[in-house]
Amino acid sequence: MIKLCVGAQGVEDLSAWQAARLAASGNANPVHVTRMRPKRTAELLAGGSLYWVFKGQILARQRIVRLDEVTREDGASACAIVLSRDITQTYAAPRRPFQGWRYLPPEDAPRDLPEGIDGAEDMPPELLSALSDLGIG
Numbered sequence: 001m002i003k004l005c006v007g008a009q010g011v012e013d014l015s016a017w018q019a020a021r022l023a024a025s026g027n028a029n030p031v032h033v034t035r036m037r038p039k040r041t042a043e044l045l046a047g048g049s050l051y052w053v054f055k056g057q058i059l060a061r062q063r064i065v066r067l068d069e070v071t072r073e074d075g076a077s078a079c080a081i082v083l084s085r086d087i088t089q090t091y092a093a094p095r096r097p098f099q100g101w102r103y104l105p106p107e108d109a110p111r112d113l114p115e116g117i118d119g120a121e122d123m124p125p126e127l128l129s130a131l132s133d134l135g136i137g
Contacts, residue, residue, distance in 0.1 A: 001038065001044060001048060001049070001050050001051065001064065001081075001101050001102070001103060001104060002050075002051045002053060002058065002095065002101060002102050002103075002104040003032070003050055003051070003052060003053065003100075003101040003102075004052075004053045004097065004098065005052040005053060005054050008052075008054055009054065009055070010054055010059065011052075011054070011059055011060045011087060011089055014052060014054075014060065014087060015087055018030040018085075018087075022085075029065055029082050029083055029084065029085055030062070030082075030083045030085065031068075031080045031081065031082050031083070032050065032080070032081045032083065033070060033072070033078050033079070033080050033081075034078060034079050034081060034100070034101060035076070035078055035079075036079065036100070037067065037069070037079035038067065038079070038081075038101075038103075040103060041067055044064050044067070045064065045066065045067070047063070048063070048064045049061040049062060049063050049064060049088075049109075050062050050064055050081060050083060050101075051090070051104055051109060051110075053095045056094060056095060056096070056097070057092040057093065057094055057095065058090055058092065058093040058094075058095055058110050059089060059090060059092055060087050060088060060089050060090060061087075061088050061090055061109075061112075062083040062084050062086065062087055062088070063083065063084040063086070063088075064081060064082070064083060064084075065082045065083060065084055066082045067079055067080070067081060067082070068080040068082060088112050088113075089112070089113040090109075090110040090111065090112055090113060091110045091111050091112075091113060092110070093108075093110035
């Protein structure tokens with residue numbers, strides 16, 4: 001699954017925002033609430049992730065733990081996508097703007113950044129994308 005991370009400049013912003021929300025809510029895991037429940041639930045729960053798009057580039061993912069039925073403040077039903085607390089950075093992959101969320105075929109998902117790349121979080125997405133294209137990393 002893929003989703004725009006609106007209002008965040010990068011992975012650090014997402015991490016800080018989720019940490020603040022967790023502290024305020026007392027939840028064990030970050031939650032993203034969406035109006036529509038995904039129909040491909042089995043696929044998403046069998047190791048699926050939510051890939052985050054920042055400024056036109058996929059840069060991170062979080063494993064989907066479960067999907068919960070919730071009621072919004074306006075009384076409408078919704079789906080809470082419960083995510084792992086761990087945010088895994090990925091090689092940058094360009095993505096055009098879209099609304100809501102979309103399914104991301106596994107073959108289109110960017111690879112995870114190796115943990116051994118020092119300073120990867122400070123590298124421009126274009127550089128990470130070029131390193132990926134070259135097979136470096």
